[in-house]
Amino acid sequence: MSVTVPSGMLDDQGVNSLASSVRDCSHYPGMRAKRISGKHIDLREVEVTDAEYILSLRLDPRHARYLSPTSSDAQSQRDWILKYQRRFDQAYFVAESRESIPRPCGTVRLYDPVGNSFSWGSWLLGDNAPSFAAIESALIVYDYGFNVLGFSASHFEVLRENMKVCAFHERFGARQVGEDTRLKYYNLTREDYIRLRTKYARYALEKIAIVL
Ligand SMILES: CC(C)(COP(=O)(O)OP(=O)(O)OC[C@H]1O[C@@H](n2cnc3c(N)ncnc32)[C@H](O)[C@@H]1OP(=O)(O)O)[C@@H](O)C(=O)NCCC(=O)NCCS
Numbered sequence: 001m002s003v004t005v006p007s008g009m010l011d012d013q014g015v016n017s018l019a020s021s022v023r024d025c026s027h028y029p030g031m032r033a034k035r036i037s038g039k040h041i042d043l044r045e046v047e048v049t050d051a052e053y054i055l056s057l058r059l060d061p062r063h064a065r066y067l068s069p070t071s072s073d074a075q076s077q078r079d080w081i082l083k084y085q086r087r088f089d090q091a092y093f094v095a096e097s098r099e100s101i102p103r104p105c106g107t108v109r110l111y112d113p114v115g116n117s118f119s120w121g122s123w124l125l126g127d128n129a130p131s132f133a134a135i136e137s138a139l140i141v142y143d144y145g146f147n148v149l150g151f152s153a154s155h156f157e158v159l160r161e162n163m164k165v166c167a168f169h170e171r172f173g174a175r176q177v178g179e180d181t182r183l184k185y186y187n188l189t190r191e192d193y194i195r196l197r198t199k200y201a202r203y204a205l206e207k208i209a210i211v212l
Contacts, residue, residue, distance in 0.1 A: 030088025031110055031118070031149060035211040038140045039204055041133055043093035043108065046084065050094050051077040053104050057124045066162040067124070089113055091144075092122065095137055097130055105129035108137050110145055117153040117187075118145045123165075132203055138172060139197070139204045146190040148210060153190065157183040172196070 036043045046054070055077050057063060058070040071077070084092055090111035096103040106129050109122035120141050125133050145151045156174075158166050160183060169186050170176065173196045178185035197204070 031091045031113065032088060033091060033144065033148075033210050033212050036093070036140055036144055037205070037209040038136045039132075040098055040130055041105065041136050041140075042096045042098065043137070043140055043144075044096050046081055046092040046094055046107070048078050048081050048085075050104070051081060053094065054081075054107060057107060057126055063124050066159050066165070067122075095125070095129065095133060097128065097133065099130065100128050102128065105133060106137065108141060110141060110149075112155075113151070114155070116151055117155050118149065118151045119156050120145070120154060121156060134168060135172075135200060135203045138168075139200055140208065142188070142193050142197075143204070143208050144210070146193055147208075151190070154188045155186070157185045160184055173199075 032045060033043075034045050051074050055070065055072065055074060058067055059072055064070065081092075084090065090109060092109040092111075093107065094104050095106035095108060097105045104126070106125035107122050108120065108124075110118050110120045112119035123137070125137070130136075142154065145154055155177075156169075158169065160166070160179065160181075166184055172188075173192055174186040174188045175192070176184055177187045
């Protein structure tokens with residue numbers, strides 16, 4: 001099933017009705033989607049054959065220090081993806097650049113639905129990612145989480161020492177709602193996002209196309 005969703009411009013009623021019609025679709029697999037198309041990058045649902053690519057990103061020492069530990073064993077990564085494919089409370093994507101070869105340029109994952117809030121992470125971009133891929137991928141995640149899945153907030157945490165990523169979220173407009181010795185906790189509501197979406201409109205399509 002394919003749907004085209006106006007992004008960032010829906011009122012409460014529009015979001016609720018869109019989310020419930022998408023959820024009512026019998027093919028709709030929980031939080032998952034096969035492909036979400038942004039302006040220059042697509043988020044394509046992870047496949048078992050992505051295991052080596054994901055490992056190459058996650059084992060890169062420049063990224064690994066800020067991520068939960070990853071086994072270097074490709075079979076473990078394949079098993080992880082197979083396990084993912086049996087559950088519906090997350091959506092794990094490989095970012096693909098439509099303008100570069102090779103196309104895979106990163107990963108991102110939506111997970112931990114708690115009430116009306118979702119979390120996101122496993123966010124990594126490779127050296128071949130276009131410079132706008134960070135903002136574009138964040139916009140796609142929020143468009144999808146708020147406008148398609150119908151969540152009203154997003155919660156996520158970042159290691160305090162990952163200052164570049166903390167700065168990204170703060171600059172983007174996330175609110176810091178807590179911290180401890182290790183982590184900073186952030187929140188971004190759909191109302192915040194609808195306002196921010198206008199500011200970042202040039203990084204996104206007016207409508208996002210989704211294959212469920
Ligand atoms: C997290 C990650 C994907 C973010 O991507 P990134 O490319 O480093 O993000 P940046 O903060 O450099 O932003 C990319 C560009 O957008 C710009 N930008 C960022 N936020 C912006 C904003 N709010 N408005 C306008 N421009 C913005 C930056 O200036 C930068 O531009 P440049 O390429 O011209 O310098 C990447 O740093 C990464 O893979 N990190 C390692 C893994 C990791 O720590 N993941 C997070 C775990 S929580």
